[in-house]
Amino acid sequence: MSILFLGNLGATEIILILAVILLMFGGKKIPELMRGLGNGIREFNDAKSNVKSEIEKGMKEKPSDTEGK
Secondary structure, three states: OEEOOOEEOOHHHHHHHHHHHHHHHHHHHHHHHHHHHHHHHHHHHHHHHHHHHHHHHHHHOOOOHHHHO
């Protein structure tokens, strides 16, 4: 499993990282953090889709006659 900035982490390292996170934030805070992360990812994907549709819409529009004058 290779994640962008984490390099080649094995299962032991991933388990250790998750254990440290659990100790730092506690069991009650982790669901809140994951919900916030999920909402952030959803908002990012929505914004990305909106930008993509705007670009495609702009490419389909016929250029106006005033551009060449």
